[in-house]
Amino acid sequence: MKGKITGMLIAAGVILAAGAAADSNGAADSSAAGELPPFASLAGRPSGGSSDPALDSGARVYGIYCARCHGNEGGGDGFNAYNLSSNFGVSPVAFSDSLTWRDLDVEGARAAIKRGGTAVGKSRYMPPWEYTLSPLEVEDVLLYIRSMPSLFPE
Amino acid sequence: MNRGAGRITVGVTGALLAGGAMLFPGVAAHAADGAAEKANGGPFAVPEMVVNDTLGIRDRCTSCHTGIRDPGMAGRGQPAAAHPGGFLVDHRVERFGCTPCHGGDGTATSADRAHGAVGGGKPMAVGRRVEMACARCHADALHLDGAPFLSLGRRSIDRYGCVGCHRIGGFAWREGKAPDLNGFASRSNAEWVYTWLGDPKVYAENARMPRYEIDDKARDALTGYLMTFTEESPFDTTAFPAEGDFDNGKRLFRLSFCISCHTVDGKGADEAIDLGRVGNKWNRASLLRMISDTRSLAPDSPMPQYTFTNAQVADLAAYMMDELYDPYFADPEEDSTLANLGNSWPSEEERVDAGRRLFKELRCANCHSFPGGEEWIRVGPDLREMTGDLLVSLGRNEGIDFPWSLEEYVWRKVNDPRGMEPAEYRYKMPSYDLDERTALGISMAVLAQMIDDEPTAAFLVHDREMDPLELEGEFGELVSRYRCTSCHSFSGVGHNTTYDLGMEGSRVQRKWLRDYLQMPYTIRPILTIRMPFFNITDEQAEVLADGIMRTRRDVLVEGEGDFRQSPARIAAGKRLFDESGCLACHQMGSKGGYVGPSFTAGSPVGRKLTPGWIVRWLDDPAAIKPEVPEPRYGFTLEQRRSIASYLMSIR
Numbered sequence: 001m002k003g004k005i006t007g008m009l010i011a012a013g014v015i016l017a018a019g020a021a022a023d024s025n026g027a028a029d030s031s032a033a034g035e036l037p038p039f040a041s042l043a044g045r046p047s048g049g050s051s052d053p054a055l056d057s058g059a060r061v062y063g064i065y066c067a068r069c070h071g072n073e074g075g076g077d078g079f080n081a082y083n084l085s086s087n088f089g090v091s092p093v094a095f096s097d098s099l100t101w102r103d104l105d106v107e108g109a110r111a112a113i114k115r116g117g118t119a120v121g122k123s124r125y126m127p128p129w130e131y132t133l134s135p136l137e138v139e140d141v142l143l144y145i146r147s148m149p150s151l152f153p154e
Numbered sequence: 155m156n157r158g159a160g161r162i163t164v165g166v167t168g169a170l171l172a173g174g175a176m177l178f179p180g181v182a183a184h185a186a187d188g189a190a191e192k193a194n195g196g197p198f199a200v201p202e203m204v205v206n207d208t209l210g211i212r213d214r215c216t217s218c219h220t221g222i223r224d225p226g227m228a229g230r231g232q233p234a235a236a237h238p239g240g241f242l243v244d245h246r247v248e249r250f251g252c253t254p255c256h257g258g259d260g261t262a263t264s265a266d267r268a269h270g271a272v273g274g275g276k277p278m279a280v281g282r283r284v285e286m287a288c289a290r291c292h293a294d295a296l297h298l299d300g301a302p303f304l305s306l307g308r309r310s311i312d313r314y315g316c317v318g319c320h321r322i323g324g325f326a327w328r329e330g331k332a333p334d335l336n337g338f339a340s341r342s343n344a345e346w347v348y349t350w351l352g353d354p355k356v357y358a359e360n361a362r363m364p365r366y367e368i369d370d371k372a373r374d375a376l377t378g379y380l381m382t383f384t385e386e387s388p389f390d391t392t393a394f395p396a397e398g399d400f401d402n403g404k405r406l407f408r409l410s411f412c413i414s415c416h417t418v419d420g421k422g423a424d425e426a427i428d429l430g431r432v433g434n435k436w437n438r439a440s441l442l443r444m445i446s447d448t449r450s451l452a453p454d455s456p457m458p459q460y461t462f463t464n465a466q467v468a469d470l471a472a473y474m475m476d477e478l479y480d481p482y483f484a485d486p487e488e489d490s491t492l493a494n495l496g497n498s499w500p501s502e503e504e505r506v507d508a509g510r511r512l513f514k515e516l517r518c519a520n521c522h523s524f525p526g527g528e529e530w531i532r533v534g535p536d537l538r539e540m541t542g543d544l545l546v547s548l549g550r551n552e553g554i555d556f557p558w559s560l561e562e563y564v565w566r567k568v569n570d571p572r573g574m575e576p577a578e579y580r581y582k583m584p585s586y587d588l589d590e591r592t593a594l595g596i597s598m599a600v601l602a603q604m605i606d607d608e609p610t611a612a613f614l615v616h617d618r619e620m621d622p623l624e625l626e627g628e629f630g631e632l633v634s635r636y637r638c639t640s641c642h643s644f645s646g647v648g649h650n651t652t653y654d655l656g657m658e659g660s661r662v663q664r665k666w667l668r669d670y671l672q673m674p675y676t677i678r679p680i681l682t683i684r685m686p687f688f689n690i691t692d693e694q695a696e697v698l699a700d701g702i703m704r705t706r707r708d709v710l711v712e713g714e715g716d717f718r719q720s721p722a723r724i725a726a727g728k729r730l731f732d733e734s735g736c737l738a739c740h741q742m743g744s745k746g747g748y749v750g751p752s753f754t755a756g757s758p759v760g761r762k763l764t765p766g767w768i769v770r771w772l773d774d775p776a777a778i779k780p781e782v783p784e785p786r787y788g789f790t791l792e793q794r795r796s797i798a799s800y801l802m803s804i805r
Binding site: 053054057060065123124126131134137143 | 236240243734735739
């Protein structure tokens with residue numbers, strides 16, 4: 001019995017190492033089983049372009065709920081952005097601009113996504129999403145918008 | 155990258171799983187071994203195991219993948235990372251474990267074995283491949299959230315009519331759905347059909363018909379044969395004015411929102427064939443007939459039967475024959491083959507005979523009806539029965555040595571149907587010239603239905619409503635005439651490209667509905683798909699409005715409207731409306747966003763919606779319309795009543 005559980009721990013170490021290796025490659029590919037490259041490599045979403053499921057999920061959430069204001073590629077230029085700037089003088093943040101992330105930290109962004117612009121002293125025209133998205137989806141979309149400077153460099 | 159390392163040694167007790175076990179009989183968490191070990195002073199890691207006897211699951215995966223349910227572990231390295239997306243909400247780990255979707259060996263006690271890298275177990279599915287497992291339970295859904303490729307593949311199989319030749323799991327077995335060729339020669343012309351047969355995509359980018367690689371002479375023969383399909387009693391056009399008004403036709407074409415389904419030169423909703431060159435394909439008489447008596451040419455088509463006057467039909471035809479005509483397409487003056495059609499054959503008789511044989515050989519009748527139509531014979535293999543072994547023996551029978559796995563074979567075959575076998579077999583499957591995503595989707599959908607380890611019947615989810623909507627009487631006839639279900643569903647039955655009408659009678663006011671049917675205006679400016687102007691008569695509008703008001707009610711929604719729209723509530727509602735930033739997406743007067751409907755344009759919201767529906771909608775928009783971009787605000791009942799009172803006061 002004891003031997004079995006020690007085995008488990010070693011196994012866990014193996015996976016950890018594997019996980020770390022996959023991470024440093026930037027993508028967990030399926031080369032072990034993967035005789036068919038397109039299945040593993042083709043991007044799930046046109047905007048995502050990754051094979052990381054968390055990033056894919058973030059791209060999906062972003063595409064449904066955020067893109068119309070923040071822009072398909074995070075340029076702050078969704079089709080609804082003009083209405084916000086011309087009527088209310090606010091512009092959706094441009095996530096693909098790396099300068100954005102100098103002023104905006106992850107905690108602040110998370111709070112704004114969950115409880116809306118007013119929760120962080122910003123505009124009420126940034127809606128709250130905590131009752132719409134699951135906590136995981138919030139993290140996925142956060143990961144996605146943080147990756148936008150590298151996904152969509154200017 | 156070792157952020158998760160500490161978590162592994164923290165014991166996971168069975169408590170979490172025991173909770174699941176109570177909810178789902180047959181699911182038990184076996185933590186007993188671990189507990190005993192702990193009592194003996196063993197190491198801390200208690201292996202966790204999900205057991206579901208009905209599905210035959212024994213998964214230890216969560217022993218190492220400790221963070222899958224923990225939002226704090228989103229995007230972390232494996233094995234501690236949270237599971238992405240919302241999948242685990244509907245597919246609780248406590249019930250389903252991991253292997254039904256991801257494969258691998260759930261009982262294994264080493265990572266390599268669990269992941270199927272060693273030990274001869276099923277290899278674990280990662281990346282796109284996971285989607286194929288969805289099909290195990292979701293046997294026939296055309297769309298599944300979170301499975302974009304499988305969904306695309308299933309929709310494409312439906313669109314291209316693969317079932318015309320193959321039997322495919324999850325799809326009804328029937329003839330492919332292509333236009334009826336009876337009377338074809340009286341509608342079209344030889345130049346067009348010869349060009350079309352060469353490559354349908356040259357005529358229309360979104361053509362569904364595949365490309366048959368036949369030589370020019372064969373193509374000429376088929377053309378000759380098709381041009382013998384003349385109409386016995388041609389369509390009588392004398393009831394229509396000889397000349398139509400181009401400008402009015404143009405206006406009607408726009409108002410009718412033909413491009414809610416069709417494309418024109420690639421622009422539009424891409425549900426139906428491009429009309430950019432329809433004037434090259436059809437003559438005026440057939441356009442008049444198609445628009446005025448749609449069902450006589452397309453009995454089963456999703457296209458609505460509009461209610462135009464004969465003069466309006468003539469105007470539309472005048473516009474289409476002129477504007478949707480390309481003088482350089484299939485032009486005999488440009489292309490000498492077209493000028494010499496038929497000349498490569500010694501006699502017309504031989505040409506037509508050869509065409510008839512080809513028509514049979516290529517199995518055109520598997521999708522098209524034609525004069526003297528013969529029995530429909532399925533020619534392609536039954537894809538439900540394909541296996542790697544079968545592929546090998548198939549190859550052996552035909553003297554071919556396929557060097558590919560089943561997966562790779564399917565992927566190649568879908569991409570290049572004719573490049574796979576020796577020349578003598580190649581005529582069998584035509585080329586679809588698919589883009590990479592669609593080809594991948596179809597391959598995945600085909601492979602998915604070949605997976606032989608089926609779930610127990612109890613877990614099969616039938617998402618596709620096979621029964622057509624049955625609505626009684628005059629109302630039912632009109633719903634069918636206008637093909638409402640090509641775009642709307644009624645409580646889930648029908649296509650839903652826009653709004654489900656299941657509670658429409660409780661959602662809107664009768665007068666608004668009646669007026670809107672006759673003169674629809676743009677509710678959501680950003681959509682390509684628009685409610686067309688059908689020229690619905692007064693009488694028809696009354697019948698439709700009555701029918702919806704009579705049959706599409708929801709007492710619970712109406713009950714929610716049972717409150718007083720007091721001045722105090724109206725004032726509170728206005729405050730909430732302003733503070734919540736509703737104007738970011740909705741317009742009020744000249745101010746606001748473009749995402750949701752305007753509250754003033756077209757019709758003021760207080761004359762359109764019902765208070766009960768607003769209260770219900772604001773509770774959880776996505777519960778009514780999945781993936782609607784409107785956030786759920788978490789308003790209290792009183793807040794929702796206030797907002798509803800305010801909106802109802804805008805009249």
